[in-house]
Amino acid sequence: MISVTILGTGNLAQHLIRVFKDHPEINLIQVYGRNKTSLKTLPAGLSTTCDINQLSDRSHLYLTAISDDAITTFTANFPLKNKLLVHTSGAQPLNAIKNTARKGVFYPVQTFSKDAAVDFSTVPICVEASNPKDEKMLLTLAKSLSNAAYTIDSLKRKQLHLAAVFANNFTNYCYTLACEICEENDIPFDILLPLIQETAQKTTQTTPLEAQTGPARRNDKKTIAAHLTLLDNQKKEIYERLTRAIQQTYGKKL
Amino acid sequence: MISVTILGTGNLAQHLIRVFKDHPEINLIQVYGRNKTSLKTLPAGLSTTCDINQLSDRSHLYLTAISDDAITTFTANFPLKNKLLVHTSGAQPLNAIKNTARKGVFYPVQTFSKDAAVDFSTVPICVEASNPKDEKMLLTLAKSLSNAAYTIDSLKRKQLHLAAVFANNFTNYCYTLACEICEENDIPFDILLPLIQETAQKTTQTTPLEAQTGPARRNDKKTIAAHLTLLDNQKKEIYERLTRAIQQTYGKKL
Numbered sequence: 110m111i112s113v114t115i116l117g118t119g120n121l122a123q124h125l126i127r128v129f130k131d132h133p134e135i136n137l138i139q140v141y142g143r144n145k146t147s148l149k150t151l152p153a154g155l156s157t158t159c160d161i162n163q164l165s166d167r168s169h170l171y172l173t174a175i176s177d178d179a180i181t182t183f184t185a186n187f188p189l190k191n192k193l194l195v196h197t198s199g200a201q202p203l204n205a206i207k208n209t210a211r212k213g214v215f216y217p218v219q220t221f222s223k224d225a226a227v228d229f230s231t232v233p234i235c236v237e238a239s240n241p242k243d244e245k246m247l248l249t250l251a252k253s254l255s256n257a258a259y260t261i262d263s264l265k266r267k268q269l270h271l272a273a274v275f276a277n278n279f280t281n282y283c284y285t286l287a288c289e290i291c292e293e294n295d296i297p298f299d300i301l302l303p304l305i306q307e308t309a310q311k312t313t314q315t316t317p318l319e320a321q322t323g324p325a326r327r328n329d330k331k332t333i334a335a336h337l338t339l340l341d342n343q344k345k346e347i348y349e350r351l352t353r354a355i356q357q358t359y360g361k362k363l
Numbered sequence: 364m365i366s367v368t369i370l371g372t373g374n375l376a377q378h379l380i381r382v383f384k385d386h387p388e389i390n391l392i393q394v395y396g397r398n399k400t401s402l403k404t405l406p407a408g409l410s411t412t413c414d415i416n417q418l419s420d421r422s423h424l425y426l427t428a429i430s431d432d433a434i435t436t437f438t439a440n441f442p443l444k445n446k447l448l449v450h451t452s453g454a455q456p457l458n459a460i461k462n463t464a465r466k467g468v469f470y471p472v473q474t475f476s477k478d479a480a481v482d483f484s485t486v487p488i489c490v491e492a493s494n495p496k497d498e499k500m501l502l503t504l505a506k507s508l509s510n511a512a513y514t515i516d517s518l519k520r521k522q523l524h525l526a527a528v529f530a531n532n533f534t535n536y537c538y539t540l541a542c543e544i545c546e547e548n549d550i551p552f553d554i555l556l557p558l559i560q561e562t563a564q565k566t567t568q569t570t571p572l573e574a575q576t577g578p579a580r581r582n583d584k585k586t587i588a589a590h591l592t593l594l595d596n597q598k599k600e601i602y603e604r605l606t607r608a609i610q611q612t613y614g615k616k617l
Contacts, residue, residue, distance in 0.1 A: 177586070200578075200586050218554050220561055220576060225568070233554040259554065268548040269555075271590050275598075276541035276555045277562045278577030279605050280534040285571040285612070287530035294522040300472050300487040300513065301523075301530045302567055307474055308531045309563035313556055314476070317539040322474060323532030324454075332431070332454050336525050343608055344529075350604050351533050354597055358539070 110136050111250050114168040116183070118142035118151060120221050121197060122174035126151060128229050134253045138168045162188055169246060170195055172215060180205045193243050199270035202263035203237055213238040213247050216266060217255075220277055233257040235266055286344055318358075325355035364390050365504050368422040370437070372396040372405060374475050375451060376428035380405060382483050388507045392422045416442055423500060424449055426469060434459045447497050453524035456517035457491055467492040467501050470520060471509075474531055487511040489520055540598055572612075579609035 113129055115122055118140065129137040130152065139156045141164060142148040148157045158164065164171075170193040175183060180196050185207040187194060194206050195213035206212040214237040221227060234251035237260065238244035244260060251258035261269065284305060291298040311320045324332040333352055340348055367383055369376055372394065383391040384406065393410045395418060396402040402411045412418065418425075424447040429437060434450050439461040441448060448460050449467035460466040468491040475481060488505035491514065492498035498514060505512035515523065538559060545552040565574045578586040587606055594602055 177583075200589070219558055220565070222565065222568070231557050233557060235554070257554070257557075259551075261550070265548055265550055267589070268544055268593060269550050271593055272541040272544040272550070272555060273558060274577055274590065274602075275537045275544065277558050278575065278579060278609070279537045279601075280559070281562055281565075281571050281575055282579075282605055282609050282612075283529045283533045283537065284566055285575065287526040288571055290522055290526040290529065294519055296515070296519055296523050296526070297513075298570075300489070300511070301527060303485050303487060303511075304473055304527060305530050305534070305563050305566050308535055309559050311474070311476065311535075312538055312559050314479070316552075317535050317542055321532070321535055321539065323528055325532060325536075329431075335454070335521070336528065339522065339525055343611070347533075347604060347608060348528075350601060351536055354601060355532070355536050357597070358536075 110134060111170070111246065111253070112136045112138050112168045113250070114139045114141065114164065114171045115174060116141045116171055117174035118147040119174060119176075120223055121217070123151070124221050124227050124229075125172065125174060125197075126155070127226070128254060130155065132253065135250070139165050161186070164189060166192070169193065170213065170243075170250075172197065177201050177205075181207055184208055193238070193246070195238075195247065199235075199266060199273060202267070203239060204263070211239060211243055213243055214263070214266065215247055215251065216261075218269070218273065229254040230256050233259060235259045235261040235269065237262055237266065286347065290344075321355065321359070323355075325352040326359055328356055328360070364388060365424070365500065365507070366390040366392050366422045367504070368393045368395065368418065368425045369428060370395045370425055371428035372401040373428060373430075374477055375471070377405070378475050378481050378483075379426065379428060379451075380409070381480070382508060384409065386507065389504070393419050415440070418443060420446070423447065424467065424497075424504075426451065431455050431459075435461055438462055447492070447500070449492075449501065453489075453520060453527060456521070457493060458517070465493060465497055467497055468517070468520065469501055469505065470515075472523070472527065483508040484510050487513060489513045489515040489523065491516055491520065540601065544598075575609065575613070577609075579606040580613055582610055582614070 129135045142159050144159050166189050172195045174197050177198050177200055180201055184194055187208055193211040193213055194209045195215050197215055199216050203212045203214055216235045218233040232255050234255045236247035236251050238247055288298045383389045396413050398413050420443050426449045428451050431452050431454055434455055438448055441462055447465040447467055448463045449469050451469055453470050457466050457468055470489045472487045486509050488509045490501035490505050492501055542552045
């Protein structure tokens with residue numbers, strides 16, 4: 110049984126609380142929120158506090174689920190000594206944690222919506238710690254939630270987080286541009302939703318390098334030229350930049 | 364009962380043949396392929412020909428599932444007169460069809476893999492025709508396959524196809540860039556697959572404009588600067604271009 114205290118009450122914190130509180134191998138000791146209002150949104154029956162000096166010292170680990178910017182200041186002022194203090198950020202190194210020799214990272218590689226429940230068994234979790242014993246405990250915790258637990262150091266995690274920006278943030282922005290084109294032309298964006306799901310689904314069956322289709326991949330200059338006449342400046346620049354990159358990728362490989 | 368002849372034996376043709384041949388409301392009269400080899404990959408029990416002059420004239424419509432470039436030449440040489448001749452392209456206008464007054468479009472908005480069976484009931488199909496009676500028949504055909512049938516003219520379809528380039532081709536290329544970053548750093552790309560599925564899934568629940576997250580959306584300059592130091596020139600240019608666009612989008616709206 111691993112005892113855990115959660116520090117934070119935001120989106121990720123709430124998802125972790127939901128999965129920890131009923132888990133047979135996890136004992137959720139306490140939840141800390143910075144003020145009473147933040148604690149109001151939590152499920153009933155938890156031990157909570159908004160006084161950092163009232164934290165129980167009985168947890169095996171203290172898991173911060175707070176914004177990246179807050180990690181260093183928050184941990185620098187953490188009152189308990191010699192505790193395993195863990196952050197949940199993809200972008201921050203292990204050493205963003207201050208004031209303890211026992212640092213850890215527990216990074217779930219997923220985007221969490223406010224309301225929709227998450228099936229953690231499918232969420233990859235990447236862990237790291239400053240000593241092997243703590244790392245083992247974090248890996249055990251990760252494995253008790255997920256079928257995909259990994260030990261990944263800070264340098265690799267930084268690269269993984271960067272890859273996630275392309276795979277999540279930039280693809281989502283491409284959806285936004287597609288949605289704008291639909292709206293400007295009075296076309297229901299719904300028409301594109303099955304295509305979007307299928308494109309994502311294909312990554313589970315083949316590499317995206319192999320799955321690439323479209324005018325840029327075929328080097329279909331006529332269609333590309335026709336598309337460029339339809340776009341405003343911003344979309345045109347993005348279309349041109351991505352098309353050129355795809356042409357180069359497959360020009361090299363053909 | 365609608366009688367259909369399919370002209371072509373490629374990827375889309377094979378998917379259409381599979382769904383037409385057992386459909387209670389569709390009579391698949393014949394399949395034309397340009398040579399005997401192309402016909403060999405088709406299911407058994409079909410009436411097929413590789414002689415364009417042997418086409419049955421009994422079909423209500425003749426559906427070309429051939430490459431965009433081939434539509435004009437192929438239809439210009441089509442031997443039957445006064446038939447409804449239909450193409451399946453998103454990018455080509457109705458008038459790409461020659462040599463008949465009865466032109467039509469039947470455009471399934473999906474990316475088709477060679478082997479995986481397709482559930483056509485979820486594939487949006489956009490139809491258009493040069494006269495209302497033919498358009499009604501195409502819409503009936505579309506509705507007999509799919510729960511999402513639309514009448515969309517050539518100008519709108521061109522815009523839709525452009526939007527699909529962003530929603531499918533460019534997102535897939537973002538997956539490729541993410542995959543490259545993973546491979547260069549010895550990180551399993553599998554770690555990103557659930558994130559990719561969830562990002563796509565979110566479009567069915569909220570607009571991509573609302574769903575956007577990440578350093579560009581938060582205008583988190585520190586993380587953006589750190590990411591830029593990790594990228595080669597091509598990825599760096601794409602990262603900068605998309606980041607600037609996201610910042611502008613949300614700068615305007617915040």
